[in-house]
Amino acid sequence: MRKRKSYYIPKEKGLRECEYCRIIFLSRKGVRFCSGKCNAHNSSGRKPKQCLCCGITLHTSILREYCSTQCKKNGNTQTKECAHCGAPFKTNNPKQLYCAQKCRNLAGNGVCKHCGTKFVSFHHTSTVCNDCKDKNKIHPLKEKMKANCKQCGKGFYKINKIHFYCGKKCQKLSSTQYFEDKKERTYFLIFKRDNFKCVYCGKSSIEDGVKLRIDHVFPRANETHNNIDNLATACQPCNAHKSFSMLSKETLLRIWERNKKLNKKFNYNYEELKKEFDKIYKPQDK
Numbered sequence: 001m002r003k004r005k006s007y008y009i010p011k012e013k014g015l016r017e018c019e020y021c022r023i024i025f026l027s028r029k030g031v032r033f034c035s036g037k038c039n040a041h042n043s044s045g046r047k048p049k050q051c052l053c054c055g056i057t058l059h060t061s062i063l064r065e066y067c068s069t070q071c072k073k074n075g076n077t078q079t080k081e082c083a084h085c086g087a088p089f090k091t092n093n094p095k096q097l098y099c100a101q102k103c104r105n106l107a108g109n110g111v112c113k114h115c116g117t118k119f120v121s122f123h124h125t126s127t128v129c130n131d132c133k134d135k136n137k138i139h140p141l142k143e144k145m146k147a148n149c150k151q152c153g154k155g156f157y158k159i160n161k162i163h164f165y166c167g168k169k170c171q172k173l174s175s176t177q178y179f180e181d182k183k184e185r186t187y188f189l190i191f192k193r194d195n196f197k198c199v200y201c202g203k204s205s206i207e208d209g210v211k212l213r214i215d216h217v218f219p220r221a222n223e224t225h226n227n228i229d230n231l232a233t234a235c236q237p238c239n240a241h242k243s244f245s246m247l248s249k250e251t252l253l254r255i256w257e258r259n260k261k262l263n264k265k266f267n268y269n270y271e272e273l274k275k276e277f278d279k280i281y282k283p284q285d286k
Contacts, residue, residue: 013026013027013028014026014027014028014029016031016032018032018033018034018035018038019032019033019038019042020033020034020038020039020041020042020048021034021038021048049064049065051065051066051067051071052065052066052071052075053066053067053071053072053074053075054067054071073092076092077090077091077092078090078091078092078094080096080097082097082098082099082100082103083097083098083103083107084098084099084103084104084106084107085099085103087099105120110126110127112127112128112129112132113127113128114128114129114132115129115131115132117129117131144157144158144159145157145158145159145161147163147164149164149165149166149170150164150165150170150174151165151166151170151171151173151174152166152170154166186228187214189228190214190228190231190232190233191205191212191233193233193259193262193263194232194233194262196212196233197233198210198212198233198234198235198238199215199232199233199234199255199258200234200235200238200242201235201237201238203235205235210235210236210237211235211236212233212234212235212236213233213234213235213236213239214231214232214233214234215231215232215233215234215238215239215242216230216231217230217231217232217247217252217255217256217259218230218246218247218252219244219245219246228259228263229256229259229260229263230256230259231259232255232259
């Protein structure tokens with residue numbers, strides 16, 4: 001087979017300057033960088049800089065000024081005069097005022113405003129010595145007041161007016177009892193809303209003598225399902241039979257719509273419900 005003539009004319013190479021590192025290199029026309037490394041550095045936004053301390057060229061971001069932590073320390077070193085003795089010293093901390101701990105202690109001497117004695121202050125804001133920092137000397141103890149515990153009724157001494165319990169145990173029991181009472185009153189509201197009848201079978205606790213329970217229409221998975229619209233009255237057999245099973249979508253929507261309508265009619269305030277509940281169920285009957 002006869003070979004054809006090639007009409008490709010190779011481009012002539014010439015000396016060019018790298019746009020990143022400024023090195024002279026031999027290349028064809030159109031090549032801007034001497035290597036792939038310089039091309040990558042240029043595309044990432046990094047440019048060659050000189051360390052402010054030692055002058056070494058480094059490829060880094062715009063904010064970086066030193067090549068290492070040692071150069072950063074040496075670059076920030078400045079000569080200052082001690083505020084106490086006047087001797088010159090070198091430091092990397094612009095807030096340092098004294099050349100040594102001894103000068104700092106001597107300059108920090110103060111007079112206690114409570115007892116009048118001299119003391120060494122490590123913090124310039126200190127105005128009281130360590131001996132006078134006792135609360136009994138600076139802030140005398142408040143007078144103790146007699147009070148009776150709201151939970152157990154025992155007498156105790158309190159310092160603050162807002163102390164109502166003799167200890168943490170009684171305080172915890174009181175908070176637990178409060179939430180249990182609130183839960184009972186909420187259940188009473190739901191029973192009254194549903195006329196003390198099971199929403200599934202229609203049996204009544206008054207006429208049929210069944211035990212009523214509070215059922216989550218949509219099975220309880222988190223606290224959002226404790227909404228009063230999702231709670232309904234159910235007898236013990238229906239509640240046990242349903243358990244965590246899911247109802248059909250149509251049944252769920254029908255019960256929710258029913259509960260919303262009834263909740264608007266029974267728009268009870270918590271205090272009103274509490275009074276009505278306490279009238280029917282006295283504390284000694286619980």
